[in-house]
Each structure stands twice: as C-alpha cells, then as structure tokens.
Amino acid sequence: MWDAEGRYNERRLYNNFESRKSKFCFNCGDPNHISRLCVHKDKGFKCFGCGAFGHKASECDKANPKLEVATLDVKFKPRLDNKVTIEDISVNSLIDTGSQATLLRKSVFDKLNMWKLYPLNLSLSGFGKCKVNPLGYFKGNIKIDDFKCNADICVIENNIMSYGVIVGMNVLMQGETVINENGIVIKEKFQRIEEVDSLSVLPIDVTPNKVELNIGPDVPNIFKDKVQQH
Numbered sequence: 001m002w003d004a005e006g007r008y009n010e011r012r013l014y015n016n017f018e019s020r021k022s023k024f025c026f027n028c029g030d031p032n033h034i035s036r037l038c039v040h041k042d043k044g045f046k047c048f049g050c051g052a053f054g055h056k057a058s059e060c061d062k063a064n065p066k067l068e069v070a071t072l073d074v075k076f077k078p079r080l081d082n083k084v085t086i087e088d089i090s091v092n093s094l095i096d097t098g099s100q101a102t103l104l105r106k107s108v109f110d111k112l113n114m115w116k117l118y119p120l121n122l123s124l125s126g127f128g129k130c131k132v133n134p135l136g137y138f139k140g141n142i143k144i145d146d147f148k149c150n151a152d153i154c155v156i157e158n159n160i161m162s163y164g165v166i167v168g169m170n171v172l173m174q175g176e177t178v179i180n181e182n183g184i185v186i187k188e189k190f191q192r193i194e195e196v197d198s199l200s201v202l203p204i205d206v207t208p209n210k211v212e213l214n215i216g217p218d219v220p221n222i223f224k225d226k227v228q229q230h
Contacts, residue, residue: 028053082184084165085143086153087112091164093144095184097177099126099168102142102153106135108164109155114138117155124154132160142171147186149174 027035028046040046043053049060084093086104089111101124109117117136124132134154141150144167151171176187 081163082144082167084167086140086165087114093165093167094161094163095172095177095186096166096168097172097179099166100170102151102168102171103134103161103166104153104155105158105161105164106155107158109138112140114140120154124156132156142167144171144175144186147175147188 024031025033025035025038027038028040029048030038035041040053045056046053047055047057047060049057050062081092081094084091086108089108091104091108103124117138120134120137122134124134126132134156137152137154139150140153141148142153149171151174153165172186174189176189178185178187
C-alpha cells in the first residue's frame with residue numbers, strides 16, 4: 001500500500017488485511033462482524049455456492065451437481081469366443097459376424113509351418129475407422145466343433161488383436177450359425193435331397209373281366225340288349 005508521500009507501506013497493508021480478516025464472519029460471510037457475533041449462527045453454515053444456510057459449499061448439490069451416467073444393463077451375454085482348430089493348431093478365437101474376413105495373428109501363423117503366404121494389396125477397416133494392412137493371406141482348413149471348412153485367412157501383426165484368430169463371415173457363411181443365450185454354435189449346412197426329375201407311374205388296369213350292369217326290371221328288354229352290347 002502506498003502512503004501519502006508515495007512510499008510503499010507494507011506495514012499498513014498487513015494491518016489492513018488483518019483488520020479485514022478479524023471482522024470477517026466465517027459463518028455467513030459478512031465482513032461487518034465475526035462469526036462469534038453472527039445472528040445467523042443458529043441456521044448453521046452459509047453455503048457460498050447457493051447462498052442457503054445449513055451446509056457448506058463443498059457439500060452443496062446445486063453448486064456441485066452430480067453427473068448422471070446412463071447405464072445399460074445387458075442381461076443377454078452370449079459367449080462369442082470359442083476354440084478353433086486351424087490345420088492342427090488349437091487357437092482361442094472370437095466369432096465376429098461384423099467382420100467380412102478371417103484374421104490370424106502372425107505368431108499363430110508361424111506355428112503352422114506353412115511356407116507360402118500370398119500377398120494381399122488391401123487395407124482392412126475396423127471399429128473407429130482404424131485401418132489394418134495384412135501381411136498376406138493363405139488358404140487353411142478350419143474346424144469349429146463339428147463344422148469344417150476351407151477359407152482364406154488374413155495374417156496380421158500380433159499387436160492388432162488379443163485373440164489368436166477372429167472368425168469372419170467368409171467362414172460363417174459356409175455353415176449354419178446359431179446364436180442363443182448359451183453362446184454360438186456352427187453346424188454343417190443342411191443338404192437338401194435332390195428332387196426326382198421324373199415320376200414313375202405304375203400302369204393300373206381299371207377294366208374288370210366281368211362287368212355287372214344294374215338295370216332296373218322296368219326297362220324294356222330292347223334297351224337292355226343295346227346297353228349290354230356296348
């Protein structure tokens with residue numbers, strides 16, 4: 001604080017702060033009295049956030065609104081992971097109906113002792129538009145439970161996914177895929193029996209050896225003779 005002669009008076013600044021501090025009411029915030037003489041003492045602390053008595057600003061629901069987080073309770077949680085055999089290696093897999101391709105980690109491919117990996121000049125786009133460039137692909141035999149097929153399998157770097165293999169639609173479409181509360185089951189497709197091109201009809205003789213005619217007695221004989229002749 002500067003005095004009348006233009007000099008900075010630190011002592012006066014300190015005294016002024018102490019005087020204001022000593023008169024400040026920590027109960028209601030009024031600078032004209034101390035908390036011991038506060039007329040609102042029976043109301044409790046005054047909240048400096050909303051101005052109401054009975055709580056502190058740190059406890060104020062209005063000044064510190066709680067964020068409401070929407071939660072989704074998913075009761076249907078089928079297991080979409082399964083053990084898959086690729087060639088002769090058992091791999092922990094994820095069944096992904098949203099993936100068009102089947103993906104295999106490089107570490108699993110190295111165990112297959114397959115020497116040929118075909119080049120693949122494309123990028124795979126996944127969740128969040130993340131793009132993955134496969135190292136290549138190979139044709140491999142896949143077995144899931146009792147289901148067997150042969151499909152193109154893309155090989156990717158190990159850090160791309162945690163599963164050994166992601167089974168995509170190019171495999172699932174070759175079988176019958178059933179998803180229920182117990183998980184996922186892939187079966188062989190039902191083979192329809194070929195329809196018969198031509199039907200064999202056995203000849204039926206509908207002409208009896210002896211025909212009995214029921215002719216009433218009141219019919220003249222001349223007409224009876226004509227009917228029997230025909």
